[in-house]
Amino acid sequence: MNPFLDSLLPYPFERMNALKAGLRVRSNAPHIALSIGEPKHATAQFLVDACTDVASVRAGLGTYPATRGSDALRASIGAWATNRFLLKPGTLTPSKHVLPVSGTREALFSFAQCVLSGRSGSCAVLPNPFYQIYEGAILLRGTTPYYVACPESTGYLPDFDSVPAEVWQNCELLFICTPGNPTGAVMPLDQLGRLIALADRYDFIIASDECYSEIYPDESRPPPGLLQACAAMGRDDFSRCVVFHSLSKRSNMPGLRSGFVAGDAAILERFFLYRTYHGCAMPAHIQHTSELAWADETHVIDNRALYRHKFATVTPMLAPVLGVREPEAGFYYWPATPIDDETFSQRLFVEENITVLPGRYLSRPHAGVDPGLNRIRMAMVAEPAECIDAAERIIRFARTL
Numbered sequence: 001m002n003p004f005l006d007s008l009l010p011y012p013f014e015r016m017n018a019l020k021a022g023l024r025v026r027s028n029a030p031h032i033a034l035s036i037g038e039p040k041h042a043t044a045q046f047l048v049d050a051c052t053d054v055a056s057v058r059a060g061l062g063t064y065p066a067t068r069g070s071d072a073l074r075a076s077i078g079a080w081a082t083n084r085f086l087l088k089p090g091t092l093t094p095s096k097h098v099l100p101v102s103g104t105r106e107a108l109f110s111f112a113q114c115v116l117s118g119r120s121g122s123c124a125v126l127p128n129p130f131y132q133i134y135e136g137a138i139l140l141r142g143t144t145p146y147y148v149a150c151p152e153s154t155g156y157l158p159d160f161d162s163v164p165a166e167v168w169q170n171c172e173l174l175f176i177c178t179p180g181n182p183t184g185a186v187m188p189l190d191q192l193g194r195l196i197a198l199a200d201r202y203d204f205i206i207a208s209d210e211c212y213s214e215i216y217p218d219e220s221r222p223p224p225g226l227l228q229a230c231a232a233m234g235r236d237d238f239s240r241c242v243v244f245h246s247l248s249k250r251s252n253m254p255g256l257r258s259g260f261v262a263g264d265a266a267i268l269e270r271f272f273l274y275r276t277y278h279g280c281a282m283p284a285h286i287q288h289t290s291e292l293a294w295a296d297e298t299h300v301i302d303n304r305a306l307y308r309h310k311f312a313t314v315t316p317m318l319a320p321v322l323g324v325r326e327p328e329a330g331f332y333y334w335p336a337t338p339i340d341d342e343t344f345s346q347r348l349f350v351e352e353n354i355t356v357l358p359g360r361y362l363s364r365p366h367a368g369v370d371p372g373l374n375r376i377r378m379a380m381v382a383e384p385a386e387c388i389d390a391a392e393r394i395i396r397f398a399r400t401l
């Protein structure tokens with residue numbers, strides 16, 4: 001057995017289930033899960049049709065799909081990323097700089113297995129709180145994770161100034177998540193640029209998880225991305241930089257398992273080699289559906305309008321009782337709780353049949369501070385009526401505290 005398996009911590013949802021085990025719900029109202037970031041808005045019909053087209057599914061069944069994906073899919077991704085992140089036309093070459101992946105989850109995990117050396121003393125830096133795959137991927141490679149707190153004082157962005165030089169010296173991989181899960185914080189271009197300069201100075205790779213980049217409130221201010229920071233610096237080879245994107249949140253298709261990685265061609269060539277063994281090639285009809293999804297913005301704009309409307313309704317309801325603030329991007333609230341986060345979550349479940357995630361399940365104590373302690377994560381993914389119902393019940397509950 002891989003000895004590092006023992007270093008893995010239980011997944012947040014397992015801890016949540018354990019926390020709820022044996023509790024008796026007092027409310028008769030239906031259960032509402034605000035704990036899981038699984039989009040519930042309807043998938044656009046043209047994508048449902050593409051994915052379920054029998055002729056297209058049947059055509060793909062008789063051949064092994066290519067790990068690199070079809071030219072058409074990579075071209076669609078390349079055009080999308082070039083347009084979205086203001087890249088100089090022609091710099092993001094689909095054949096060299098883009099690989100399709102079966103969702104960013106497996107890609108984030110396998111990328112770390114590929115690029116980390118496992119050498120004694122090596123470390124990988126990640127935000128705290130964080131998406132737990134980063135930590136698991138680092139630990140399973142026998143690498144030491146270094147957690148960088150995302151406190152309120154830095155606008156919930158990782159406090160990179162607090163990282164000692166010796167950590168950067170030993171760092172092989174930096175994970176960033178922008179927009180952040182669970183904080184919603186968006187890294188500005190200049191901070192991305194400073195991280196790229198650090199990566200050059202200390203010789204590490206940046207993996208930028210941008211899977212929430214298409215959920216944002218202001219159509220005129222899309223969150224910037226790492227490739228965009230490269231372009232702004234004239235770094236047209238995207239050296240040391242790899243981004244992770246997904247159709248799960250952008251196009252409400254978490255079940256499709258489709259995303260891509262893009263960036264530094266030399267790193268992607270090594271990752272391609274890894275993936276030929278890893279064996280996560282995307283089935284043909286998923287590739288075809290993905291190609292159409294990346295080529296269309298209308299359904300993405302419509303989706304953002306739904307979130308905008310929902311947040312405009314729910315935030316003013318919850319702000320007076322729970323101090324929620326509308327996320328800069330993404331679909332989570334990350335409020336402080338007036339009592340211990342686990343107790344809050346348990347009592348909300350018992351009294352109102354609502355599940356939220358205790359913040360500490362998404363974070364680790366580090367240097368005497370746990371940035372998730374006494375916070376909760378609430379995913380505003382359901383249809384508006386359910387979110388409003390949840391808000392009304394949370395208000396009733398919060399007034400009893």
Ligand SMILES: Cc1ncc(COP(=O)(O)O)c(C=O)c1O
Nearest residue numbers: 037103104105131181211246248
């Ligand atoms: C920060 C973050 N990254 C990656 C993922 C994985 O998304 P997917 O594998 O569906 O692309 C999630 C899913 O919730 C997430 O929150």
